[in-house]
Amino acid sequence: GDSVTQMEGPVTLSEEAFLTINCTYTATGYPSLFWYVQYPGEGLQLLLKATKADDKGSNKGFEATYRKETTSFHLEKGSVQVSDSAVYFCALKGGGFKTIFGAGTRLFVKA
Amino acid sequence: DTGVSQNPRHKITKRGQNVTFRCDPISEHNRLYWYRQTLGQGPEFLTYFQNEAQLEKSRLLSDRFSAERPKGSFSTLEIQRTEQGDSAMYLCASSLAVSGGETQYFGPGTRLLVL
Numbered sequence: 584g585d586s587v588t589q590m591e592g593p594v595t596l597s598e599e600a601f602l603t604i605n606c607t608y609t610a611t612g613y614p615s616l617f618w619y620v621q622y623p624g625e626g627l628q629l630l631l632k633a634t635k636a637d638d639k640g641s642n643k644g645f646e647a648t649y650r651k652e653t654t655s656f657h658l659e660k661g662s663v664q665v666s667d668s669a670v671y672f673c674a675l676k677g678g679g680f681k682t683i684f685g686a687g688t689r690l691f692v693k694a
Numbered sequence: 695d696t697g698v699s700q701n702p703r704h705k706i707t708k709r710g711q712n713v714t715f716r717c718d719p720i721s722e723h724n725r726l727y728w729y730r731q732t733l734g735q736g737p738e739f740l741t742y743f744q745n746e747a748q749l750e751k752s753r754l755l756s757d758r759f760s761a762e763r764p765k766g767s768f769s770t771l772e773i774q775r776t777e778q779g780d781s782a783m784y785l786c787a788s789s790l791a792v793s794g795g796e797t798q799y800f801g802p803g804t805r806l807l808v809l
Contacts, residue, residue: 587736619800626698627737627785627800672736680750682727682798684736 589685606673614675616656698801719788729785
């Protein structure tokens with residue numbers, strides 16, 4: 584069945600460092616891909632999405648490109664801030680109604 | 695628009711008791727989802743409603759779990775004869791059916807602890 588694998592955390596970075604959180608997926612067909620973020624004490628919220636191959640989703644300085652040839656959707660940000668500390672979830676939605684989430688990657692950004 | 699709300703936020707119960715959670719979606723959203731999230735894991739899909747029709751149920755959802763969405767508005771998730779393994783965060787999300795990848799809006803969750 585469909586699945587999402589993302590890098591284990593926690594990831595600890597200093598402010599202004601470059602961030603990459605790897606995400607790969609297994610799916611039949613052409614799923615939509617998502618990154619969700621969960622800030623401390625808050626609910627999950629959509630960060631960005633891409634619905635077809637080679638699409639780039641971007642929001643708040645984060646971006647991810649839908650790579651069908653490598654079945655990947657890595658999250659990147661050029662310069663992280665303390666306020667980016669959160670748990671990040673990669674997810675996919677295939678042909679049905681179910682969204683499959685990865686296990687989450689916790690990011691800590693130090694001042 | 696106040697977003698998706700869930701009640702209660704926390705529930706502690708004894709094994710064998712029944713519990714019911716409520717989700718109020720964003721008012722114009724016709725799709726509603728329930729997920730379960732355990733510590734250190736991502737949300738796992740439980741069930742999906744389009745308006746009042748329950749269109750998909752996960753195999754994770756045993757016979758002790760039932761969900762309803764009367765009149766296509768709020769939804770309830772009931773767990774009968776709770777077990778310790780049911781302890782988790784139960785998340786509700788709603789969305790509007792659109793082409794090109796819908797956006798699901800999540801509520802804050804109900805944290806269940808079964809003693």
